[in-house]
Amino acid sequence: MMSEKLLEVKSLHVNYGAIEAIKGIDLYVNKGEVVTILGANGAGKTTTLRTISGLLKPSSGNIFFDGKEITQLPAHEIVSLGMSHSPEGRRVFGTLSVEENLMMGAYSLKTFDAPTLEWIYEILPRLKERKKQLAGTLSGGEQQMLAIGRAIMSKPTLLILDEPSLGLAPVLVKVIFKAIKEISKTGVTVLLVEQNAKAALKLAHRGYVLELGKITHSGSSEELLNSEMIQEAYLGKKKEA
Amino acid sequence: MMNKTSLIAIALLVFMGFFPLFVDSAWLAVGTTFLVFAVVALSQDIILGRAGVFHMGHAVFFGLGAYTTAILNVNFGLPILATWAPAVLIPMLVAFIMVAPIIHLRGDYLLVATIGFNIIFIQVLENDVFGLTGGPNGLFGIDVVRLFGYDFSSQTHMYYMAFILLGLTLLIMRNLDKSKFGRAMFYIHKDEIAAQSMGINVRYFKLYAFILGAGIAGAAGSMFSVQYSAVSPEAFNVTQSIMFFTIVLVGGSASLPGVLIGTFIMFVLPEMFREFETARYLVFGIAMILTMILRPRGIWPVRFGNIPDFLKKGVK
């Protein structure tokens, strides 16, 4: 494993109006890693991701990507540096066709990348069947596939996924996680936020636990899987009496 | 409950009450018109600011009140006093008939529908329907208020009548804020979907706001027709509606001092700067843009952070 840091977040603070949502977090993701952030609803996971990808501006702190400070860059410029963020709730373009959605994924590239498209159709064959269909008419699982496919159309070095399995049937969750694994195998670094902690930790190399805007635990996936606290809070195991 | 805002409001009312002692009748006329327009703006605020309905046709109700008084007085010879009740009730009735079928429309669609009603209203007036409205000329020679052989015809009389009207309006709005309707409207404005899920019948309360606002605007219209002894269609066209709309938003919607300041800025200031004649509206437009950029919620916004105590009770 390379230890070069692709993404580094230093003492990040984010405010929503008068409320401080993120209270100084530090994290990093090495090149080629899969890193997951765990946490309860409202812990600040999505806020963190949105700040990293430039949709929100932090009140203080720094974000570095590939050795470059991106804290004040607008979201669309960060994309062209090689970071791609598949947002919470999929956010596919409902009245655009599947293919048009994928085309938008490649917006930051000079030319439309046909091999990437073929590869996406390979790992997510359902999308190929439905390529002319409007994205809004897809099922939830198909929309999630599209959201992931769209995010990798820009050939990112870092892929950020926010709750990719939310609300999906177990069969589809498997498909999605298999696809993420495929993607990571090609050398794409992945930062994953998941409520399905077990699946996420199985996939990831390392993990962070976020609670009320602060990182409370971090470590390798194994350490976290075995930690009592994690088992109790996120893996549904009762504390042995 | 005696906060800074109410103190300022009381100070303003006292000032307005003694205003006629200090000025000549030219200023008194400006003052009277300010009072009348303030009442209309406050009634627009009930609909736009408090109920949060995008309403850009308020001149219809103002005009209905004015024309009711004018028609009953000029065409049928009724004394002004006898026209007051119909001048309030007819706008309310029309508001119900007009708005009930479209109250469910979403913001911008409702906005264009209310503009549409305003244009239809003007066309009705201009086409002199049933020979009542006097066509494009409007109606002239409206009488003054007479009671027990007294003529209330001086500018000071007019001023105090308008002053009393404003006082009544403020009283109504104060009671409204404290009532069930006030609470419902507050929540509808803050978050309509949440309000709906709390079991508030959003349509009913929006319609209620419309009807109440229409009645108050009608009363102001009646006063307006007496003040100028003339009514004509262009006093109630869409441009006027846009003015009332703007008054509320520039001043600060759902904020009593805000709406009064808005009326002052949008009505009295242009009167003062008539000297600039042609450049006046240019400056005015720039001021509108700047106000919105610098103070997007109006000059004197309602602070939603502090929910007044009386609103907190009862719902939670």
Place this chain on the structure above:
Amino acid sequence: MDIFLQQMVNGLTIGSLYALVALGYTMVYGVMRLINFAHGDLVAFSAFIGLSVYAQIFGESITSLVAVITVFVFTAAIVAFVGVLLERLAYRPLRTAPRLSAVVSALGAGLVIQNSVMLIWGPNMKIFPSNLFPSTIWEIGGIVITFTQVMILGVSSVLMVGLYFFIHQTKIGTAIRAVAIDQDAAKLMGINVNRIIMIIFIIGSALGAVAGLFIGTYYRGITFDMGWMYGLNAFVAAIMGGIGNIPGAMLGGLLLGLFNAMITGYISTQWAETFTFVLLIGILVLRPTGILGETVAEKV
């Protein structure tokens, strides 16, 4: 029968002008959720700009196809620039403000444009030269159609079809639709939303400029305050078609023009506007988001 067909020609001519203006409203609305009340005044402004451009370059006497095209291109460019400026100064600072604040800003901007026109060109009606287009008139089976009308119908059809393809077939066009649906998601695709909004204002203002110039060449007399009427009709057309929906604006414009001509021709001149708004309110009661509906799904 020829009277009916004549009314159709009349209606379609004015309808295509409404449609051109309506496109400006609908595109801005689609992306920014803003009723750009200044758009009508921008249309009036373009007619005056066109007149001055013409006088500057050609001194009001020489006419040729080259002259006409030059005037159109120059005017469209100037008006597009003003449109972009308008967005920068009056709307961009209000992106995150309450929606109605932007509406007030738009109303203010309309006042500014209208009164600037009055101060620059004066309060009196200005008159376009009558020889910009040849005064050829064709008579086909009792229907009269002028060269200018043919130009209006032809040019606006080409522009509308072109716009449709631009929006639906090109990368930028698809990006415009994407921004209209979800701005944040679009940003995450690497789309520069500010740039897309600029493009919207360029296209919308340029189409408005073409409409303004046609108003000048067809009706000849232009006044500083005429923008309100065209703006309102076009806005109504956009709402009828389903605001935010580009084919809807085209359909709405043509429909409104035809409807007005038929009402005026067969029912009543005096009540034409009333009929228009009764139709509009009727459409909204039955189909609350217009005939073709909004393409933009309501965000929850």
Place this chain on the structure above:
Amino acid sequence: MKKMLPKIAASLAVCSILAGASVAADVIKIGVQAPITGSYASEGQSIDNGVKLIVEQYNAKGGILGKKIEVVTCDDQGAAQQAAICAKKLVNEGVKAVIGSYTSGATEAAQTTYHRAGVLQTSDGTSDSLIAHKYWTFFRNSFPNSAEAEYTAKYFVDGKQYKKIVILSDYSSYSTDLADATVKALKAKNANIIYEGKIKSGSQNFTATLTKIKSMDPDVIYFSGYYTDGGLLRAQQIQLGIKADFVGGDSNDNPDYMKLAGDSAKGTLLINVPTPDILPYDIAKTFLVDYKAKFNMAPASIWSLMNVDGLRAILHVMEQSKSDDTKVIAEGLHALKDFPGITGPVTFREDGERIGGGYMTYEVQADKSYKIVYQ
């Protein structure tokens, strides 16, 4: 109650522009109520200019009754509501007389207020309804619509012998009134009116209405509105191939009519009183030269000159009667007999109507010049 100190204090407090306008007995104030802005701005500004020119000339000679004259202008935008506001304002300013307004609607909306305050008013508004109240304060300095209507009816029936007549008007007070008067006069002569319609001023597109008219195959289309619409109506009439005569009422007589109608202007028949440049009177010639020297343009139309005549008559009577009492002046005005005006002799009837007024019909030639075809 009316002490100076609190008054000034209050005025300062509200940044009053009227602070200086306290009651000063050494001036005589004349009000101008005119559309300085809005659609009729050129006419309104022309009235204001004309009044200021005359006042300047008087003041140069030492004013009137030993006092300087001061002009107070209020912009009514040609709108009734603004007119009513102006009326209140001018009355409160203490003016003796008000010149204006240009449009009948704005004039009428202000009438009652002036009458109640005993302020004289003189206007070029031509609506017959202006003298309906018989206010002693009101004097019309132009000629009423009914006079023009009767002339028009005579021309249509006795002169041209039209069989199928179409009457169009817009929604303005003046145009509606003139159309109504013309219809009344035509009916009195048993003429056949086949269509009466209204167009919306400023809507530019009249093809729908004209196509409808085309199907009726009329002999003449008479339009009682303003040149801004008249020129377009004529152009679109020719464009649609409607072969009827086009007759325009007095407000179509404007250079812009010719520009708007373009080549279609040829053959238009215009009914009006004589235009400023053909006024035969010496006073008129001098005034036009002075006006041009001061403002570097010609007056917008004959109407501003009529208003100037109203002012001149009032000032003349003030000098004669050596009084600034409005009752006295009103009596003096009624007693005037052929006062030499710029627009011809001025004589007022008991109800304030100006007597006289010779109408003529001009035919527009290919080179846009006028040929008098009926008198």
